Amino acid sequence: MEENNENIKFQISEALIEQVAQLVDARKDDELSKLLNDFHHADIAEILDEINLEQATYIFKLLDSEKTSEILLELDDDNREKILANLSVKEIAEELEELDTDDAADIISELPEARQEHVIAQIEDAEHAADIQELLTYDEDSAGGLMAKELVKVNENWTINRCVKEMRAQAEDVTRVHSIYVVDNDGKLIGRLSLKDLLMASTKAHISDVYIPKVDYVDVHEDVEEVAKIMQKYDLEAIPVVDANKTLVGRITIDDIVDVIREEAEKDYQLAAGISRDVEADDSIWKLTKARLPWLLIGMFGGLGAASIIEHFNQDMGSFIVLLSFVPLIQATAGNVGVQSSAIVVQGLANDSIDGNILKRLFKEFLLGLVNGFAIAVIGLLITHFVFGTPYIVSITIAIALVAVIVMAALIGTFIPIFLDKRGIDPAVATGPFITTSNDVFGILLYFSIAKLILGF
Amino acid sequence: MEENNENIKFQISEALIEQVAQLVDARKDDELSKLLNDFHHADIAEILDEINLEQATYIFKLLDSEKTSEILLELDDDNREKILANLSVKEIAEELEELDTDDAADIISELPEARQEHVIAQIEDAEHAADIQELLTYDEDSAGGLMAKELVKVNENWTINRCVKEMRAQAEDVTRVHSIYVVDNDGKLIGRLSLKDLLMASTKAHISDVYIPKVDYVDVHEDVEEVAKIMQKYDLEAIPVVDANKTLVGRITIDDIVDVIREEAEKDYQLAAGISRDVEADDSIWKLTKARLPWLLIGMFGGLGAASIIEHFNQDMGSFIVLLSFVPLIQATAGNVGVQSSAIVVQGLANDSIDGNILKRLFKEFLLGLVNGFAIAVIGLLITHFVFGTPYIVSITIAIALVAVIVMAALIGTFIPIFLDKRGIDPAVATGPFITTSNDVFGILLYFSIAKLILGF
Numbered sequence: 033m034e035e036n037n038e039n040i041k042f043q044i045s046e047a048l049i050e051q052v053a054q055l056v057d058a059r060k061d062d063e064l065s066k067l068l069n070d071f072h073h074a075d076i077a078e079i080l081d082e083i084n085l086e087q088a089t090y091i092f093k094l095l096d097s098e099k100t101s102e103i104l105l106e107l108d109d110d111n112r113e114k115i116l117a118n119l120s121v122k123e124i125a126e127e128l129e130e131l132d133t134d135d136a137a138d139i140i141s142e143l144p145e146a147r148q149e150h151v152i153a154q155i156e157d158a159e160h161a162a163d164i165q166e167l168l169t170y171d172e173d174s175a176g177g178l179m180a181k182e183l184v185k186v187n188e189n190w191t192i193n194r195c196v197k198e199m200r201a202q203a204e205d206v207t208r209v210h211s212i213y214v215v216d217n218d219g220k221l222i223g224r225l226s227l228k229d230l231l232m233a234s235t236k237a238h239i240s241d242v243y244i245p246k247v248d249y250v251d252v253h254e255d256v257e258e259v260a261k262i263m264q265k266y267d268l269e270a271i272p273v274v275d276a277n278k279t280l281v282g283r284i285t286i287d288d289i290v291d292v293i294r295e296e297a298e299k300d301y302q303l304a305a306g307i308s309r310d311v312e313a314d315d316s317i318w319k320l321t322k323a324r325l326p327w328l329l330i331g332m333f334g335g336l337g338a339a340s341i342i343e344h345f346n347q348d349m350g351s352f353i354v355l356l357s358f359v360p361l362i363q364a365t366a367g368n369v370g371v372q373s374s375a376i377v378v379q380g381l382a383n384d385s386i387d388g389n390i391l392k393r394l395f396k397e398f399l400l401g402l403v404n405g406f407a408i409a410v411i412g413l414l415i416t417h418f419v420f421g422t423p424y425i426v427s428i429t430i431a432i433a434l435v436a437v438i439v440m441a442a443l444i445g446t447f448i449p450i451f452l453d454k455r456g457i458d459p460a461v462a463t464g465p466f467i468t469t470s471n472d473v474f475g476i477l478l479y480f481s482i483a484k485l486i487l488g489f
Numbered sequence: 490m491e492e493n494n495e496n497i498k499f500q501i502s503e504a505l506i507e508q509v510a511q512l513v514d515a516r517k518d519d520e521l522s523k524l525l526n527d528f529h530h531a532d533i534a535e536i537l538d539e540i541n542l543e544q545a546t547y548i549f550k551l552l553d554s555e556k557t558s559e560i561l562l563e564l565d566d567d568n569r570e571k572i573l574a575n576l577s578v579k580e581i582a583e584e585l586e587e588l589d590t591d592d593a594a595d596i597i598s599e600l601p602e603a604r605q606e607h608v609i610a611q612i613e614d615a616e617h618a619a620d621i622q623e624l625l626t627y628d629e630d631s632a633g634g635l636m637a638k639e640l641v642k643v644n645e646n647w648t649i650n651r652c653v654k655e656m657r658a659q660a661e662d663v664t665r666v667h668s669i670y671v672v673d674n675d676g677k678l679i680g681r682l683s684l685k686d687l688l689m690a691s692t693k694a695h696i697s698d699v700y701i702p703k704v705d706y707v708d709v710h711e712d713v714e715e716v717a718k719i720m721q722k723y724d725l726e727a728i729p730v731v732d733a734n735k736t737l738v739g740r741i742t743i744d745d746i747v748d749v750i751r752e753e754a755e756k757d758y759q760l761a762a763g764i765s766r767d768v769e770a771d772d773s774i775w776k777l778t779k780a781r782l783p784w785l786l787i788g789m790f791g792g793l794g795a796a797s798i799i800e801h802f803n804q805d806m807g808s809f810i811v812l813l814s815f816v817p818l819i820q821a822t823a824g825n826v827g828v829q830s831s832a833i834v835v836q837g838l839a840n841d842s843i844d845g846n847i848l849k850r851l852f853k854e855f856l857l858g859l860v861n862g863f864a865i866a867v868i869g870l871l872i873t874h875f876v877f878g879t880p881y882i883v884s885i886t887i888a889i890a891l892v893a894v895i896v897m898a899a900l901i902g903t904f905i906p907i908f909l910d911k912r913g914i915d916p917a918v919a920t921g922p923f924i925t926t927s928n929d930v931f932g933i934l935l936y937f938s939i940a941k942l943i944l945g946f
Contacts, residue, residue: 074722200689227684232657264751265531265563267744269726286743287724293747294721297754298836304761305832305920306825313837313850317857324829325861328895331825332865335818336872342814343877356813357799361792363817364929367824368763368788368922372781375762379755380770393770400774404782408789415793420800438785463762465825472821 044075049082056087061094073099077106085111089118101130104139108314116143125154133160134180134288137167167282175259176252178292179273179282185213188222188240192233195225210270213280214243221272221280223247249274252281259284260292261384299460300382304375306331306465327465334469338363338476345480348489354422355483358430359476365408365434366441366475367468373397373445374463381453382460390450397442405438429486433479440478441471501532506539513544518551530556534563542568546575558587561596565771570599578604582611590617591637591745594624624739632716633709635749636730636739642670645679645697649690652682667727670737671700678729678737680704706731709738716741717749718841756917757839761832763788763922784922791926795820795933802937805946811879812940815887816933822865822891823898823932824925830854830902831920838910839917847907854899862895886943890936897935898928 055064068076068091076095080088080103092100092115104112104127116124116139124143128136128151140148148168155161163181170176184202186195199212212225223243233242249272250259263271263286273282299310306327311320342356349355377393380386386393409431417427445467449459483489512521525533525548533552537545537560549557549572561569561584573581573596581600585593585608597605605625612618620638627633641659643652656669669682680702690699706729707716720728720743730739756767763784768777799813806812834850837843843850866888874884902924906916940946 072723074724196688231653264747266529267531269744286747287726290721290743290747290750293751294754297751297758301754301758301761301836302832304758305828307829307832311833312840313833313843317853317860320833320857321860321864324826324857325864327829328822328825328861328865329868331821332818332869335815335821336869336876338817338821339814339873339877342817343811346810346814353803353810354800356816357796357803358792359813359816360795360799360820360929360933361789363820364788364792364795364824364926365785367821367925368785369781371762371921372764372784375759375764376768376770376777379758383769386770396774400777400781403774403778404785407778407782408785411786412789412793416796419793420796464828468824469821472817476817 044078044082049079052079052091053083053087056083056090064091064094068095069099073102074106077103080115081108081111085114085118089115092119093123097126097130101127105131105135109142110315112139113142121147121150122154124151125156128155128164129157129160132180132182133163133167134178136160136164140164141168141172170252173256174252175250175254175256175273175284176282178256178259178288179252179284181282183213183272183280183283184211185215185280186225186239188214188216188238188243190239191235192230192237192239192242193235195230195239196235199230210283210285211272213247213272213283214239215280219280220278221247221249221274224272247272250284251276256292257296260289260296263289264293296382300378300463303458303460304371304378304463330469331465334472337473341473341477341480345484350489352426352483352487352489354426355429355480357420358416359479361412361430362433362437362475362479363472366437366471369401369404369438369441370445370467370471371463373442374449374459374467377446377449378459378463381449386450390447393450394443394446397446398439401439401442402435404442405435408438409434425487429483432486433482436482437475437478440474444471444474501535501539506536509536509548510540510544513540513547521548521551525552526556530559531563534560537572538565538568542571542575546572549576550580554583554587558584562588562592566599567772569596573600578607579611581608582613585612585621586614586617589637589639590620590624591635593617593621597621598625598629627709630713631709632707632711632713632730632741633739635713635716635745636709636741638739640670640729640737640740641668642672642737643682643696645671645673645695645700647696648692649687649694649696649699650692652687652696653692656687667740667742668729670704670729670740671696672737676737677735678704678706678731681729704729707741708733713749714753717746717753720746721750753839757835757920760915760917761828761835761920787926788922791929794930798930798934798937802941807946809883809940809944809946811883812886812937814877815873816936818869818887819890819894819932819936820929823894823928826858826861826895826898827902827924827928828920830899831906831916831924834903834906835916835920838906843907847904850907851900851903854903855896858896858899859892861899862892865895866891882944886940889943890939893939894932894935897931901928901931 052064052067055067076099080091088111092103107115128139131139140151143151152161152165155164167176167179167181184199186198190198212227212230213221214223214225216222223245224247225239225243229242248262248266248268250262252273252275259271262268263284269286271284272280273284275281302310307323308326309323311323342359346356377386412434413427413431416422416430417424448462448467452462453459509521509524512524533556537548545568549560564572585596588596597608600608609618609622612621624633624636624638641656643655647655669684669687670678671680671682673679680700681704682696682700686699705719705723705725707719709730709732716728719725720741726743728741729737730741732738759767764780765783766780768780799816803813834843869891870884870888873879873887874881905919905924909919910916
């Protein structure tokens with residue numbers, strides 16, 4: 033049984049990619065099929081992402097659609113688009129026949145509008161086609177947009193015996209049986225049955241005697257992030273989806289939710305880093321620029337705003353021109369505190385671990401700002417006076433400004449995400465450059481205002 | 490079947506929490522049990538997190554351990570610690586009897602060292618205790634630290650009939666049967682069997698005739714992040730864990746991996762925001778300060794470094810003192826570009842979507858920096874000259890410095906995470922304040938150096 037070992041190679045080597053490319057170029061179809069059939073479809077997708085489009089398309093047409101349909105799902109978005117453009121409508125329909133409805137709908141929605149209907153028309157299995165078409169009608173961020181039509185459902189009036197028979201037929205279409213859903217004669221969801229219970233029940237019993245009437249479900253229009261929270265909270269591996277009449281219309285499995293969680297976390301992280309759309313390191317310079325430049329422009333206008341504040345105060349600063357040297361200190365501190373405060377609030381909102389009491393939270397951040405600010409101010413006071421040799425009164429001014437700026441940045445960083453969340457806007461957009469920029473401007477304004485007050489210039 | 494509706498209340502109301510607290514204070518045990526038994530353990534945990542410790546402990550002792558053990562898993566870390574401190578060693582052992590080995594081991598590892606052995610000694614089921622003790626020996630970031638001992642395994646020499654019988658016994662201990670693992674007489678993992686296959690096979694067949702010899706598995710010492718990547722890549726809902734002899738020692742399920750993925754993403758996000766340890770909005774001010782102050786200090790030293798650079802150039806700047814007004818612009822731009830570049834690299838490294846060619850990536854960031862820098866520089870040139878009225882030569886100086894600073898920040902932001910990753914250090918520590926601070930200092934140094942070169946002061 034030594035063949036198991038091949039499964040543990042999770043990294044595709046350069047040598048293997050080279051070998052595949054050479055086999056394609058030499059048109060050695062048999063060797064190629066033999067080699068690739070030993071690999072998992074996710075590994076083949078990785079290989080196809082590394083070779084050129086013509087080579088990838090060749091392999092795609094060589095392998096059978098049972099394998100290529102799975103490969104299609106794992107390819108990089110850009111590569112999938114290019115390979116699909118090289119396939120005929122009929123060929124795409126054949127791929128979709130092999131896929132679960134949710135995956136098939138995802139692929140169709142990536143096609144140009146004009147092609148979508150032609151592809152659906154070519155799908156031979158009419159029920160499969162109708163299911164896919166239904167899924168395409170839902171918003172992609174709703175439970176309906178994430179669910180699959182494939183599921184195992186049994187009628188409450190069946191016996192266990194009939195249930196096992198019917199399930200054998202249904203299970204052929206369902207890759208993984210998580211739960212068996214129990215419906216009444218109208219197709220309404222009334223409960224569930226675990227495979228374990230089924231395995232352990234007498235064959236003559238009726239479903240209505242053994243099923244569990246407690247079942248979690250979500251509405252077909254529920255937001256996917258909410259579905260993710262529910263499935264995580266209740267540790268569910270699958271959840272049934274119902275329409276307004278409680279009719280069972282689909283099922284969402286945990287592997288789809290894993291993608292939602294990962295994408296959501298990546299999006300928050302990118303927003304915090306000032307990247308406005310979903311990009312990857314491998315994207316084109318043009319696409320990366322479109323994602324990054326807008327935030328740089330916001331930062332630039334903040335910087336220019338700060339410049340005009342400095343210009344304004346500069347005129348009457350006289351001998352206190354040394355204050356200008358500490359602008360970067362004020363700015364860096366305000367920026368860092370703002371990002372810290374907003375990140376904690378954004379994560380708290382995402383986890384539902386923050387309650388609605390905004391005043392309590394602001395008061396806590398105020399105290400936190402005072403503690404942090406005092407620590408930073410004392411160190412700043414000592415260093416500016418003893419290392420830089422600034423007069424005491426200037427060092428004290430800087431220290432007081434640091435406390436004020438830290439408290440202000442903590443309050444702004446806390447208030448803005450909560451405010452946006454209450455308004456129904458994703459609070460993650462507030463983190464990163466947006467808060468940094470407003471803190472830059474207000475921080476510098478506060479610094480010079482305090483200096484003017486104390487030093488009286 | 491209208492009772493289903495109660496499951497859809499995913500939010501706990503203030504009124505319910507108040508009601509529970511009052512029932513506890515009035516010692517109305519029957520009403521309390523009746524009320525709480527209708528709720529999912531995750532919901533009860535949410536209620537316990539909201540009421541005071543004495544009330545929570547009271548409920549904990551009231552409900553039976555089948556329910557409280559599950560509640561324990563869902564409580565906030567801080568609350569769990571406090572409630573466990575209020576329970577006797579015997580009571581804790583009773584909770585652990587009810588839990589799967591992986592969850593039980595997690596709870597024990599949170600106890601004070603001195604209590605751990607006493608609790609294990611009180612667990613009645615000797616096998617359960619031994620399993621838990623074994624799990625405690627593995628590193629918490631390894632597959633062994635994440636896996637559970639509960640799994641369904643069958644011998645290749647059994648018939649389907651015997652297999653079903655043995656499974657019924659084993660399945661009692663296993664919450665969810667994902668896959669049936671097939672072992673040889675030595676306990677070595679040799680393949681798997683799906684429940685579906687079992688359902689559809691003849692009862693007289695031998696396991697060795699029907700099992701699938703291809704099975705993915707991980708080593709007990711494998712890093713959990715690597716396990717998460719493998720399970721996501723191959724869309725696995727469970728993966729068996731083996732030791733160096735390929736003996737089957739445990740199983741990891743996707744719900745544990747969901748936690749790993751979420752925690753990893755949250756950690757990266759917090760590091761990017763300059764928060765050095767796992768904290769939540771509800772933590773104490775002291776804990777939050779310890780997580781935040783170190784980064785603020787790094788930022789402060791950067792700011793002081795920038796101050797000394799400015800002091801140095803300031804002396805001979807003369808009429809070009811206006812340059813000081815644009816320090817915030819330079820600083821904000823350098824900071825933003827650095828964070829953007831590093832975030833993309835960190836995510837790429839986390840997804841394995843970045844290959845090792847560091848020069849290629851730096852060249853791409855160089856080009857990207859030129860494109861973004863040129864756009865920012867042109868706008869900056871126009872605004873500083875026409876709005877601020879700075880002389881052309883100064884505006885041109887600022888524009889050239891912007892391009893240089895953006896390219897520099899992009900290169901530093903790309904290089905540092907890749908460098909750290911190659912050294913085996915988590916690249917996420919590089920994002921956030923660390924890169925922002927070094928870009929602040931180098932950016933300002935570059936700015937004044939370029940100005941000195943062009944303006945000749």
